[in-house]
Amino acid sequence: KAESDICCTSANVVQVIRSVPADQTIFMTPDRNLAQYAQKKSGRSVQYWDGFCHVHNNLSAEQVQKVKAAHPEALFIAHPECRPEVLELTDEIKSTSGMLTFVKQSRHKAFILGTEIGILHQLAKANPEKVLIPADENMICPDMKKTGLPDILTALESLQPQITVAQAVRVRAKQALDRMLAVPRD
Incomplete structure (x- = not known):
């Protein structure tokens, strides 16, 4: 800095x-x-x-299409550090804090999340009535887990x-x- x-x-x-x-x-x-x-x-x-960020960069458009096909009712929200071709597939692009706010305020009930999966726990606690789906189960940041x-x-x-x-x-x-x-x- x-x-x-x-x-x-x-x-x-x-x-x-x-x-x-x-x-x-x-x-x-x-x-x-x-x-x-x-x-x-x-x-x-x-x-x-x-x-x-290797976690966001490793999410592929093919993986997103696969998850969206399996959950057509879900909105896809991705972090802006994902690749441009992934962001093209989104319903919303949100920062981590933006995702927390968006899911809480949304009337929608199901969300595919294109970010580090650690956010799912926090989102589930705040929104127990909503369905939260990771875009990829492998979106785990070892540095965040240290x-x-x-x-x-x-x-x-x-x-x-x-x-x-x-x-x-x-x-x-x-x-x-x-x-x-x-x-x-x-």
């Missing part, structure tokens, strides 16, 4: 891209799929690094492990975060 002028999340990427003055070139890292989505939605030219409640408890009780960031890096990273937070949300 310290090397960025501004940062974003999947929830605010379009607003952040639109906030950049038109005469400035936008180079986005690390996710090419999110950058392509933001470019399409914002109408701005976005250059991007050829990186991706930290559990015992780790969080230990960190809160002992304030360990402690991470130290150089002051110059902290200041630059905070500038990028502050710029993002200053962008109006829709």
Whole structure:
């Protein structure tokens, strides 16, 4: 973040891209799929690094078509870090927080979810009357599974492990975060 002028999340990427003055070139890292989505939605030219979230990138259009055929009554909601050809098949494109809100507010009863399957537990608790179908059972992020409640408890009780960031890096990273937070949300 310290090397960025501004940062974003999947929830605010379009607003952040639109906030950049038109005469400035936008180079986005690390996710090419999110950058392509933001470019399409914002109408701005976005250059991007050829990186991706392997969990979202591995979801194929063929897999989505298979699940949609098996559950024609379900709406397909995908995360914007999925490949463009997957996003073309969606009923809705939502960030993780956007999915939580959309499913809760929707009158629809069945949803196919194109994102990390860990969200299914949270969605099921909040929406026990709805049918939640993973687009692919293999959409599991091992990095997201590294930290559990015992780790969080230990960190809160002992304030360990402690991470130290150089002051110059902290200041630059905070500038990028502050710029993002200053962008109006829709």
